[in-house]
Amino acid sequence: MNQYQMLYSTPYLSSSEMLRQMYKGTKKEDNMYAIREHMIRHDVYLDRQYRGYYYWLWCK
Numbered sequence: 001m002n003q004y005q006m007l008y009s010t011p012y013l014s015s016s017e018m019l020r021q022m023y024k025g026t027k028k029e030d031n032m033y034a035i036r037e038h039m040i041r042h043d044v045y046l047d048r049q050y051r052g053y054y055y056w057l058w059c060k
Contacts, residue, residue, distance in 0.1 A: 004031040007038035014038065016049045 003022060007014065014022075019035055026032065039045040 004028075004034040007034045010038075013042040013044060019050070 004026070019039070023032065023035055036045075039050060044050045
């Protein structure tokens with residue numbers, strides 16, 4: 001199981017910095033979807049600390 005797949009099952013919210021590095025390290029749509037779903041599940045997609053992800057993940 002890779003780090004992107006683990007986002008679906010972990011009960012913990014990953015840090016903004018970790019998600020940013022994961023995003024920058026991938027071009028795969030499936031991996032970006034995993035990051036997006038993780039943020040939705042933890043209800044942080046509108047949080048100030050995670051705000052920049054809106055453009056990265058939803059406006060593509």
